[in-house]
Amino acid sequence: MPRHQPATPAKQHIRPMPVGWWLKRTSYFLFMMRELTCVFVGGYALFLLMLVARIGEPDAFAALLEHPGSLVFHVLALPFVLYHTITWFNVTPKALVIYRGEEKVNPVIIAGANYVGWIVVSVALIWIAWIAIGSA
Amino acid sequence: MARSKEPIWWSMFSAGGVIAAFLIPATLLITGFAPLAGYITAEQLHDLIDRSWLVKIYLFILIALPLFHWAHRFRFTVADLGLRGGAALQAILFYGAAIVGTICAAVILIRA
Amino acid sequence: MAASNTTTSNAVVTMDVFRYEPDASELPRMQRYTVPFREDWVVLDALNHIKDEIDGTLSFRWSCRMGVCGSCGMMVNGEPRLTCNSFLRDYYPNPIRVEPLSYFPVIRDLIINLDHFLDKLEEVKAWLIPAEDRELSEGEYRQSPAQLAQYKQFSMCINCMLCYAACPAYGHHSEFIGPAALALAQRYNMDSRDGASDERADVIFSEEGIWDCTFVGECARVCPKNVDPASAIQQAKVEATKDFFKSVLVPWGKRQQPAESR
Numbered sequence: 001m002p003r004h005q006p007a008t009p010a011k012q013h014i015r016p017m018p019v020g021w022w023l024k025r026t027s028y029f030l031f032m033m034r035e036l037t038c039v040f041v042g043g044y045a046l047f048l049l050m051l052v053a054r055i056g057e058p059d060a061f062a063a064l065l066e067h068p069g070s071l072v073f074h075v076l077a078l079p080f081v082l083y084h085t086i087t088w089f090n091v092t093p094k095a096l097v098i099y100r101g102e103e104k105v106n107p108v109i110i111a112g113a114n115y116v117g118w119i120v121v122s123v124a125l126i127w128i129a130w131i132a133i134g135s136a
Numbered sequence: 137m138a139r140s141k142e143p144i145w146w147s148m149f150s151a152g153g154v155i156a157a158f159l160i161p162a163t164l165l166i167t168g169f170a171p172l173a174g175y176i177t178a179e180q181l182h183d184l185i186d187r188s189w190l191v192k193i194y195l196f197i198l199i200a201l202p203l204f205h206w207a208h209r210f211r212f213t214v215a216d217l218g219l220r221g222g223a224a225l226q227a228i229l230f231y232g233a234a235i236v237g238t239i240c241a242a243v244i245l246i247r248a
Numbered sequence: 249m250a251a252s253n254t255t256t257s258n259a260v261v262t263m264d265v266f267r268y269e270p271d272a273s274e275l276p277r278m279q280r281y282t283v284p285f286r287e288d289w290v291v292l293d294a295l296n297h298i299k300d301e302i303d304g305t306l307s308f309r310w311s312c313r314m315g316v317c318g319s320c321g322m323m324v325n326g327e328p329r330l331t332c333n334s335f336l337r338d339y340y341p342n343p344i345r346v347e348p349l350s351y352f353p354v355i356r357d358l359i360i361n362l363d364h365f366l367d368k369l370e371e372v373k374a375w376l377i378p379a380e381d382r383e384l385s386e387g388e389y390r391q392s393p394a395q396l397a398q399y400k401q402f403s404m405c406i407n408c409m410l411c412y413a414a415c416p417a418y419g420h421h422s423e424f425i426g427p428a429a430l431a432l433a434q435r436y437n438m439d440s441r442d443g444a445s446d447e448r449a450d451v452i453f454s455e456e457g458i459w460d461c462t463f464v465g466e467c468a469r470v471c472p473k474n475v476d477p478a479s480a481i482q483q484a485k486v487e488a489t490k491d492f493f494k495s496v497l498v499p500w501g502k503r504q505q506p507a508e509s510r
Contacts, residue, residue: 011270012353042206062178074168088157095482122162137454143492
């Protein structure tokens with residue numbers, strides 16, 4: 001129970017949150033774009049699910065992969081998933097704060113380590129896929 | 137006030153976010169653009185998944201966690217866009233979809 | 249500086265000021281004033297000029313005029329700012345729109361109702377609760393520079409509430425404890441002398457606590473003292489998650505008992 005006793009005035013004016021609030025400031029808009037990347041992240045998971053569901057039928061598997069709709073989805077999804085990656089790495093140092101004695105480890109180093117790891121993992125993935133297909 | 141159960145969903149959201157950030161861009165290139173450019177045929181990609189357990193586990197992780205990432209973030213996005221009615225129903229719908237998707241992925245990949 | 253102050257110049261700046269007079273009208277309105285433009289004037293100086301020379305009915309809060317007291321926060325051209333810190337020259341020759349801090353209820357003109365914020369500071373126990381009670385004769389509570397560094401950034405908060413006016417999560421849900429109160433709770437949780445993080449956890453780990461935050465990050469950007477409430481909240485989310493899984497996996501593990509009569 002708060003000890004502070006509010007002297008609520010008889011009248012006060014409440015300004016409602018505008019519906020298009022996220023269109024009113026660039027940073028809010030970018031925030032909303034960041035949040036909407038989840039549609040493409042989830043959409044890609046759904047695409048992979050549809051793809052593995054066709055493992056038993058190679059023709060249907062190929063048909064989904066080569067469907068124009070799937071290409072359109074990939075082209076649309078790429079900028080959004082990249083935006084997810086960038087925004088995710090950039091805010092990681094805010095949740096992951098490391099101290100070395102009295103000094104906070106520079107957030108740029110923490111985010112930078114993520115970027116380096118990302119590039120290594122991405123190159124490795126593509127390389128492994130390349131090798132695996134070559135040996136198959 | 138009670139401590140929230142949100143950590144269940146938030147931890148899945150975070151894990152999915154990390155997985156998506158690190159793995160989806162490269163995987164997207166492999167499934168989307170490599171076949172188009174003629175580097176991989178659909179047949180080769182099919183055999184790659186069909187033959188390797190490691191690839192199946194990789195795909196399971198890449199389906200399950202990003203689905204939970206989507207469910208959690210989408211729940212808040214919908215609220216931020218002003219659709220605040222039926223919050224409980226929305227939560228059941230979104231997290232439910234992620235759970236169903238995860239089960240489907242597990243069943244399909246174990247059977248395949 | 250003194251020279252520019254005394255120079256008689258005809259330059260003027262247009263101020264569009266939010267007015268809400270509950271005795272006269274239910275609805276707010278914008279009122280336009282023309283004030284002299286001075287190189288070294290801030291928006292607060294212009295408001296004081298209006299009140300002293302043009303219209304004594306205009307109401308607003310201010311105190312120190314030097315960015316310490318946190319009283320004069322208002323929306324300046326849509327941005328939450330300390331008006332004592334916002335120079336007219338940065339806006340001149342464009343008109344300047346001054347409104348009360350976003351998302352808060354308005355009592356009169358540029359004055360918001362901050363009762364909710366004060367309640368939240370109490371709810372999160374934004375003060376030091378020593379881990380061990382000590383007699384004065386036992387000396388001071390010692391703290392190393394490394395321990396101080398953990399929370400020092402969050403202790404810079406001046407309670408100006410600009411972060412709330414930047415926070416859409418607070419705009420949507422006024423019960424949200426919000427950036428400053430959560431950053432201050434974290435400030436004491438991270439203080440090596442404090443022992444009450446478990447007491448605070450019931451409030452800050454609740455739905456209205458950290459979990460209403462969608463990490464927009466604007467709170468950190470508008471803070472005049474470079475506090476980063478967004479970071480404090482994300483760190484608390486990590487703590488809450490550890491706490492939750494610990495209570496699930498080791499239910500017999502002891503949580504600190506909340507101490508009585510504090």
